[in-house]
Amino acid sequence: MNKKVQIISLLFLGISQVAFSQIKEEKLILDRKREPEVRKIEKKKTSVETIKNYPPEEKSQNPVNYNLTNVPAASDFATSTIEGEDISPQLGSDYQDNYLQFGMGNFGKVLFDGSVSYILESKTEVGTDAHVLSTSGLKGDYPWDSNSSRVDLGAFLNSYGEKGKFNATAGFGSHDYNYYGIYALQPDANTNLKQQVQNITLNGYYDHYSNEILNDIRLKTSFLSDKFDAKETYGGLDLNLSKHGMNFPLEGVKLHADLGLGLETLDTAFELLSQNNSNFIEGYAEPKLSFYRGKSYLMIGSGFSFLNSKTQNNLLAESTSRSKTYWFPRAEIFFAGSEMANLYLGVDGGLQHNSYASMLQENPYLVSDQVIRPTETKYRVYFGIRGDISQDLKYDVSAGFAKVNDILFYRSNGLFTPENTLNRPAYDFANTFSATYDNGSVNEVKASLQYFPLENLVLDGNVNYNFYRLNNFEDILNKPLIRAELGAKYTLLDKKLLLGFKGLFAGEQKTNYFAVEQDPLVPDNFEVTEFMDGKVKGFADLNLSAEYKAHRNVSVFVMGNNLLNNSYESHNAYRVLGAQFLAGLKVTF
Incomplete structure (x- = not known):
């Protein structure tokens, strides 16, 4: 093995517990989930789902192979799905499914993370997960509290039958934190800035093995509440029908037919300020035909949505009701020219429901009174090229243009009450944000790269650039134009030592801000x-971690996050933690 490569690898590499060093969502955990078996393109939803599954014997020609996967610790406990692909962490084949780990670090960090599962029968499994992380925050930077804690609990059941598999998951999450980003006023140390958000989810999923007529059925529900009596209920039902591998009267061409049917409902009610309430019910159908010839294909389809909405502003005693039907184009062509270069281009569109829950995932410092609207992508045209330059190097580069109505971004709030006093609610110090919408266009460029120079070394990186042209705002607020990630993982000493690196980068973002005086x-x-000329500076956040397996069932780990000790801001006036170190013990069984 090349010694120079080894030395460089040791300096820059890591495993699955690298954290995005922000007070609001610093998880530092190794979530665990089994390997997915099917990739399906699915409509964007307001809530994310967790499906713990592994291929049963009927659908897997080879034994299940588990691999260690690097996932930023900023991921939610219920890790999201991208195009139906599970991106949650996966354990190595030499690791047991059940584990408990405990760690402590500076900034008063305490970490507990555990997962336990049990096989009831040969094809039925039940399990639970628990994830707890707390930090004392930036006591030296602010006289008021900036501490936070997060608790996530979950339970799941997997059952594998003769014709399909069934999964059910239930989850409870509680996030306690403070609206500590105060810059225009100077309250004392006893100021109450607390916010608490709780979320309950229950999801069900059935996947039919053969994909003949019935493909799969998904049910997703959630209920959210917060300290200020906001309440939100979401429900979604998806039914996917398909008939694949049909003969077509052209030599070498196979026809796939798919039909997606669904129903979504979202009900949100706030009790503060304007007391905005909203209710949305959407039914949709997504038919498509795909013509395959070898690895190349042509897909033609459409999206049809019927949306009934009702919004109400109780303070102004105003309410509106609306029903509207939408049509969205869907088409894609993929030219499999060679392993090194495959071209694709297409057009799509659709409705994305913005919920209070999904907004809090992007920005937890929202005031508990939001105007809820769906974002309508009228059309999005895209093209790209991807391929394998060699067995060790894979890439994907694409660009696109979209016309979008109700683009969502976040605007800083001023004071809600004009009185010259510091005896104010937690959200009334010019320290919160509100959802803002505008119509416009989006230009996007994406690039990703994976490199495998050694058998036990993986390097990956991606960059995303989004440029917005809005009808009413000169610049989009509190959204960086450029985001990038650089990661690596390395195993050595017969897989007893795991090293990791994750670099997170973002460009500056425009923001509004306020001056408050008598x-x-x-x-x-x-x-x-x-003022509308504010800027939140960009950042580079570098993270390293190491885990050593001292015994078959015992490992020790250490992590360093934000090692450049950058005091950048996650949102305007919300400074993140500085350089952090955490060490702990993991027991598997």
Whole structure:
């Protein structure tokens, strides 16, 4: 093995517990989930799902192979799905399914992470997960509290029958944190800035093995509440029908027919300020035909949606009801020219439901009163090239243009009450954000790369660039134009030592902000001035970690996050933790 490559690898590599060093979502855990078996393109939803599954004997020609996967610790406990592909961490084949781990570090961090499963019968499994992380926050930077904690609990059941598999998952999550990003006022240390968000989910999934007529059925439900009495209920039902491998009157061409049917409902009610309420019910159908010749294909389809919406502003006693039918184009052509270069181009569109729950995943510092609207992508045209330059190097580069209505971004709030006093609610210090919408266009460029220079070394990277042209705003607020990730993982000493690296990068973002001072004409009130020329600087966040398997069932681990000790901001005025170190013990059984 080349010694130079080894030395470089040791400096830059890591495993699955690398964290995005922000107070709001610093997880530092190794979630665990089994390997998925099917990739399906599915409609974007308001909530993410977790499906713990592994291929049964009927659908797998080879034994199940588990691989260690690097996932940023900023991932949610219920890790999201991308095009139906499970991106949650996967354990190595030499690791047991059941584990408990405990760790402690600076900034008062305490970590507990565990997962236990049990086989009831040869094809039925039940299990539970628990993930807890707390931090004392930036006590030296702010006189008020910036501590946070997160608790996520889950349970699942997998059952494998003769014709299909069934999965059910239930989850409970609680996130306690503070609206600590205050820049325009100076409250004392006893100021109450607390927010708490709780979420309950229940999901069911049935996958038919043969994909003849019935493909799969998915049921997703969730209920969210917060400290300020916001309540949100979501329900979604998907039915996917298909008939694949049909003969077509052209030599070498096979026809696949698919039909997706679904129903979504979203009901949100707030009790603060304007007391916005909203209710959405959508039914949709997505037919498509795919013509395959070898690895090349042509897909032609459509998306039809019927949306009934009702919104209400209780403060102004205003309400609107609306029903609308949408049509969206769907088509893609893929030219499998060679292993080194495969071209693809297509067009798509659709409705994406923005919920209070999904907004909090992007920005937890929202005031508990939001206007909820779906984002409509009227059309998105894209093209790209991907391939394998060699067995060791894979790439995918694409670009696109989209016309979008109700593009969602977040605008900083000023003061909600003008009185010259610091005796204010937690959200009334110019320290929260509100959802803002505008119509416009989006230009996007994406690139990803995977490199395998050694059998036990994996390098990967991706970059995303999005440029927005809005009808009413000069710049999109609180969204960086460029985001990038660079990661690697390395195993050595007969897989007893696991090393890892994750670099997270983002460009600067525009933001609005406020100046608050005593009103010279009305001294009992504040005078609030808004500025639109604010900037949140970009950042580079570098993370390293190591885990050593001292015994078959015992491992020790250590992590270093934000090692450049950058005091960048996750959102305007919300400074993240500095350099962090955490060490702990993991027991598998």
